[in-house]
Amino acid sequence: MKRQSKFGALAAALLMLAAPLAGCASTAAPSAAANSTGSTGTIELKYWYCYQDMVAKNNKDLTQKFNDTIGKEKGIHVTAEFQGSYSDMNAKLQSAFVGKVEPAVAVMEIGSTVQFAKDGILQPLDGTITQSDIDDFYPGLMENSYVDGKLYAIPYLRSTPILYYNKTMFQKAGLDPEKGPVTWDDLMSMSKAMEKIGAKGYGFVSDEWYSEAFIRSNGGDTTNDKQTEFTFNSPQGVEMQQFFRSGIKDGNFKYYSGANGADSLDTDSVNQKIAMWCGSTGGLANTLQIAKEKGYEIGTAFIPKKTQNKVPTGGANLVMTSRLQGAEKEAAEEFIQFMTSPDSALASHITTGYLPTRKSLANNSTLEKLYQKTPQMKVAFDQLQYASGRPMAKGYEEGITHQYLDAMDKIMTTDADIQSTLDEAKKKCDELLK
């Protein structure tokens, strides 16, 4: 008995030690309860964003500007809170919604909107922006904004794939450094020209985004219109794979297989072992900086076309969570309007390199000056007219990133029959779209 009472005393001592800690914890941080109206009548809203560096700067600067102008006038204060990558954001938004600590407004990777809208975490934004505003966005950027006919997301930080090429290598190989490849045939012949200087031409990995771009530039697509089945085994899809495979065999292309493929490609591009590759518009600033450091020049071009120019888009939109109503909802609408306005879109474009989302920016004098200084940026802007959405059916991402990319890897690294390999992959992943 005695032993146990001593043990009890120890436990009591422990409790005493833990108590002040718990106490300090509850005062250490402000309450997490998300969005509220404070005692002074100011509406407090949380805004969640992804990624650091210039993207974070852009988010913080714009939020600050909102608080200093419209917010001050209308009694709204928004706190911008960083949440990691897009997938971190998705996981946290789900758990925060269950815990009732979700933000009012969040950025959302364009492909995730359907799932969050269908789960009831988002609310429609039909009344948030006017029709003339909607018409001002490039239509390709709006394709991922609608779920069951309702508007759920407004374009914010958006990107497209573009073709990067090494101007210095072009010059050495006797090509015109001001002209990148326009067609698939150009891509092949310009790659071939790099043999003269002992380098490879076009370097590529199996990647869903760039595959979407090339298959669309051949008049095909990765799914049917309703996104109920995959169509990457269509004649256009087979022709695309055929083009890349023959590129490896006879066209001086280089394919990077495996998990580190993208990293190896980056390294080869920096070390001038390949002359052309695909990348996001979002990577332009970094690519230019490295090129400057290493002493070569970079040019940009549209994704080469076979039959048409058409590229998918990427990046994030702004969404609003579903519990907001009344004055708080109106405040969140003000914030979304501000963040996606032409002025903010221009500021975001200049700060981050993401696309200028609005048509009304087309003849903007600030942009014209910027493009004179950095003509590589203009390519992304010009390609915007050919932008389209990405498939966002549930199960699409899984099907395309596993079965399809595995099939592509098999086609590029073995002599497997293209049609039957793609047919087989389609059979496996069609299930996911049902």
Add this chain to the structure above:
Amino acid sequence: MKIFSNIGKTICNLILLLVFFFPFYWMLSTAFKTLGETMTFPPALFPANPQWENFLHVIEVIPFGHYLINSCITTIAVVVLQMFTTIPAAYAFSQYDFKGKPLLFGLTLITMMIPAQLVFMPLFILFSQFNMINTYASLILPFAGSAFGIFLLRQRFNQVPKELLEAARLDKASELKIIWKIFLPLSRPVLVTLALLTFIGKWNDYFWPLVLTTNDTVRTLPMGIVTMTNAESGTPYHLLMAGNVLISIPIIVIYLFAHKHIIKAFTYMGDK
């Protein structure tokens, strides 16, 4: 013959040294490179011009000082709390006989087999109901006890000679005194090891602060480092490595002080 075996040993040691040392060397060297140099092939073993400003840049990009304080508070609190919970628990499991002891010990061990990914959701909801999201408590309390620590210490306590315990009891020493004067001094290597493992585990913990925080109030350094990877503009490896250098300094310093105890602890455990 002896010379040959010595040479063999030295070569073996050198290879092992390379295998373990190289990643650290690579981290340090990359931390001083420019972005272009990180992608140069073949890679340079040393940066042409050490870029000290990489470290400054890391401190600017993420709220480094704030994250550092949070890391220190959560890590030290967890280490201290674990000592207070695991020592009495291990003592009880080792020295007392009570009803349901095997069952309770079994339950304790089972908690080691449940990954954090399984329990974070219910805990998140629990903490949010207590209004404790974004507080230190939400990062500390789930780790206040340690099944591994209880197990490790119990094994050591079991090895303490019964005679010592009986002698102390004859002299009417209190249980607390027995723990303090006999069990803890005899278990010092195990305690140091346990504290260090907990420290490293908690200091490097990325998952828990990631899922349990929604703003910067209590976020810790590993989160800050990981967030420097950007979506579409490529990974700034030089900055990532500079951050990693900064974050591993405390662990290396503490290890230098404690490594004798750690080696002892593991050789002891091998005995029985």
